[in-house]
Amino acid sequence: MSPLTLFRTGPARGTVVRYAGLATALLSVVGLVLGLFLVHSLSSDFRSSVSVSQSAIDAISETIESVDDVAAGTSQSLSSASTSVSSVSSTVGATISAIEGVADFLDQELPETLESVRTAMPAAIQAANAVDATLRALSLFGVDYDPDEPFGESLSRIETAIAALPDQLRTQSATLRLLIPSAAGLAEEADNLSVSIEGLTESLDGFTSLTGSYRVTLGEARTAIERTSESVGDRIWLIRIVIIVAGAAGVAVGIALMSMGRTLDSLYTLAGHLDDPSKLSISG
Numbered sequence: 001m002s003p004l005t006l007f008r009t010g011p012a013r014g015t016v017v018r019y020a021g022l023a024t025a026l027l028s029v030v031g032l033v034l035g036l037f038l039v040h041s042l043s044s045d046f047r048s049s050v051s052v053s054q055s056a057i058d059a060i061s062e063t064i065e066s067v068d069d070v071a072a073g074t075s076q077s078l079s080s081a082s083t084s085v086s087s088v089s090s091t092v093g094a095t096i097s098a099i100e101g102v103a104d105f106l107d108q109e110l111p112e113t114l115e116s117v118r119t120a121m122p123a124a125i126q127a128a129n130a131v132d133a134t135l136r137a138l139s140l141f142g143v144d145y146d147p148d149e150p151f152g153e154s155l156s157r158i159e160t161a162i163a164a165l166p167d168q169l170r171t172q173s174a175t176l177r178l179l180i181p182s183a184a185g186l187a188e189e190a191d192n193l194s195v196s197i198e199g200l201t202e203s204l205d206g207f208t209s210l211t212g213s214y215r216v217t218l219g220e221a222r223t224a225i226e227r228t229s230e231s232v233g234d235r236i237w238l239i240r241i242v243i244i245v246a247g248a249a250g251v252a253v254g255i256a257l258m259s260m261g262r263t264l265d266s267l268y269t270l271a272g273h274l275d276d277p278s279k280l281s282i283s284g
Helices: 003-009 013-139 151-275
Strands: none
Touching: 013 151
């Protein structure tokens, strides 16, 4: 089949190629617009996500800083409280020893001393009565002696008062000894509280160390987000360039196809003229 016959059998091929080129160009433009729109939308969503992530990291970092400050202050307060409680325990222990000493003194030494004094009181009363009688006898010879209460009676009243004191002192000693178990329990509770406070202080110190590791992790996360943001930003521009190049190439191909279609139409017209020489006009 000759080329002329080929052109005569396919009169619509140039039109088809031209429409195909037009469709290719339009689709390339539409694809370019849609691609740029999608990339812009994805870029906006990514920037929003990065912004939210950075805000969340900043908020978490501020929270950790606040918690760390509170934990540090609380740890110092607890340390001071532990020292105070320990001193309370020591003070209570010293108080228990003092109470025991006073109780022993009231139960044994002082009553025994008073009983010894009371034992010696009759002789002292007799001596006081003798002195009183002697002085009264001397008053007959001009000695000025007229007491309101004779020495013997005064000592008798003292003896009477001393008689009840030993039992009273032993009763007070028993009362003081009742305080010793309570004071010992208080000292033990103070020791336990001091140990608990020390444990809580150690826990807070461990928590402070943990917040330090969290702070390092947040710093690494912030760096990773910034690095990813820069990398994705560069890649988004690269994708845009690729889309623009692809769209331009599609438009160029469409234009080339339309030009090819017009060329085919011209060749088909020329082939028709060659097949019918009467249609050819020869200008002299």
